[in-house]
Amino acid sequence: MSATQNQAASQLLPVIVVGAGPVGLLCALELARRDVPVLVIESEAGTTLDLRAGTFHPPTMEMLGPDGVADAMMQVGIKVRHWQSRDREHGLIAQWDLDVLRNDTPYPFRLHLEQHRLTPILLEKLLAYPHAQVLFSHAFTGLTQRADSVQVQALSASGEVQLHGSYVVGADGGKSAVRKSVAIEFDGYTWPERYSVVSTTFDFEPLGYADNAYVSDPEQWIAFFRMPDKGPPGLWRMTLPVGPELSDEEVLAPAFARQAINRAIGAPESNNYPIVHQSVYRVHQRVAKQFRAGRVLLAGDSAHVNNPLGGFGLNSGIHDAVNLGDKLARVVHGRDSDALLDLYDxxxxxxxxxxxxxxxxxxxxxxxxxxxxxRQARFDEMRAIAADPDKTRAYLLTSSMINSIKRANAIT
Ligand SMILES: Cc1cc2nc3c(=O)[nH]c(=O)nc-3n(C[C@H](O)[C@H](O)[C@H](O)COP(=O)(O)OP(=O)(O)OC[C@H]3O[C@@H](n4cnc5c(N)ncnc54)[C@H](O)[C@@H]3O)c2cc1C
Structure with missing residues (x-):
């Protein structure tokens, strides 16, 4: 960055970003790259290590190109060119080759990488900008909007802290305190079933599984993802629904995981698979009634949550962060009126x-x-799509989120 750019940034109030998850850090990075000073506050002591999102679609990788984030991800992630639609009873229904999108995107694949391996990359890139600051162990507690700025209250180990910024980006996850502080409703519902996540070193590839496969089953579908973990050969992660008849304790027991694998591969009950990780969580379909309230903007899970089937949650949060970062920078620098933020919404x-x-x-x-x-009609439809290259491309343009970006950009 040049001395002139640095001076321009130092004359502005920072944008305060609440949440150092992937969406908050990326939005801050987008702003910092455009000479906007940013202050990120995060309630945890560092970036979190939870096993959550793990699959990145082509347009997301394109957006992560600047600052070298995509390159850093590619060094550790798994490039997934093929994914499968399977059925527990009928086996492989269709295999999808993302390379048919090679003229639509420079990244004709999904990248598998644990979310907690992305956040340190984003943090390092962000802190390379002298006008970017991250305060860990600072929990947002409230805000007051003024005509030309926002006052934010945060709680740190040494007590309450007052922070002064030009705008606030609420990237503080599904339970967003920022969203609640401006009384934006979070319309939608919570599914009755919970989702279990099981990671195992058991290798599904010899059984014909691609690195990403969705297995339909009227009783218990499973989504499979091969994840990089600490390095090759990585881990297989399975996500599957569990009904209310099982307690969290039962779902988190190794016997549940082993039974799920047995059921998936049609093996007897006795196998002793190595289980590396298990978790269980609730799933919601909710969208905030508005993504903007004056000088407060919502992005990522604070603005919308959904089930993980299709891998849209974090990907769409990243799309928010990039869209918002660009618009907010233009408004902060006085190049556009703040009506541009309504376009973001x-x-x-x-x-x-x-x-x-x-x-x-x-x-x-x-x-x-x-x-x-x-079920049969759906299998027939998928086989017909997979047999026709034009239909395959059309199908993958939607499932890879390329069409969602085109749709957003068409809105003026
Ligand atoms: C099991 C699971 C699997 C998933 N799989 C996928 C997938 O395959 N693909 C996909 O695209 N998405 C997936 N998702 C969704 C994805 O993980 C989320 O969409 C993503 O984490 C959203 O990122 P975020 O930065 O908006 O929020 P978060 O990651 O939740 O980050 C919010 C941050 O804000 C901090 N924070 C919270 N409150 C405060 C406060 N008061 N003050 C300061 N900081 C605060 C939190 O500590 C956290 O660091 C999955 C989710 C789960 C649970």
Whole structure:
């Protein structure tokens, strides 16, 4: 950065970003790269280590290109060119080759990488900018909006802290305190079933599984992802639904994980698979009524949450961060009026509703369909799409989120 740019940044109030998750850190990075001073506050003592998102779609990789984030991810992630639609009873239904998108994107694949391996990359890139600051162990507690700025209250180990910024980005996750502080409703619902995540070193590849596979089953579908973990050969992660008849304790027991693997591969009950990790969580379909309230903007899970089928959650949060970072920088530098921030709301909220919610719900319904005729019709449809290159490309443009970006950009 040049001395002139640095001087320009130092004359501005910082944008305060709440949450050092992937969306908050990326939004801060987008702002910092555009000479906007940023202050990120995070309630935890460092970037978190939870096993959550893990698959990145082509347009997301394109957006992560600047600052070398995508390159750093590619060094440790797994490039997944093929993914599969499978059925527990009928086996492989269709295999999808993302290389058919090679003229649509420079990244014609999914990248598998644990979310907690992305956040340190983003943090390092962000802190390379002298006008970027991250305060860990600072929990947002409230804010007051003024005509030309925002006052933020945070709680640190040494007591309450007052912070002064030009705008606030709430990237503080599904339970967002920022969203609550401006009384934005979070419309939608919570699914009755919880989702279990099981990671194992048991290798599904010799059984014909691609690195990413969705297995339909009227009783218990499973989504498979091979994840890099600490290095080759990595781990297999399975996500599957669990009903209310099982307690969290039962779902987190090794016997549950082993039974799930046995069921997936049709093996007897006795195998002793190595289980590396298990978790269980609740899943919601919710979208904030608005993504902007004056000088407060919402992005990522604080603005929308959905089931993980299709891998849209973090990906769409990243799309928010990049869209917002660009617009907010233009407003902060006085190059555009703040009406541009309403365009952020219209573009990203529309896509969250029309695309992320609709398709993630449809994906779930397809995987758990109980009616044999509807199941068969879906298999026939997928086989027909897979047999036709034009239909395959059209299908993958939507499932890879390329169409969602085109849709958002078409909104003016
Ligand atoms: C099991 C699981 C699997 C998933 N798989 C996928 C997938 O395959 N693909 C996909 O795209 N998405 C997936 N998701 C969704 C994805 O993980 C989320 O969309 C993603 O974490 C959202 O990022 P975020 O930065 O918006 O929020 P978060 O990652 O939740 O980060 C929010 C941050 O804000 C901090 N914070 C919270 N409150 C405060 C406060 N008061 N003050 C300061 N800081 C605060 C938190 O500590 C956290 O660091 C999955 C989610 C789960 C649970």
């Amino acid at each position: 219209r573009q990203r909220r529309t896509v969250a509703m029309e695309y992320v919610q609709t398709i993630s719900i449809k994906n779930k319904e397809n995987l758990e369909e109980k009616d044999p005729l509807k």
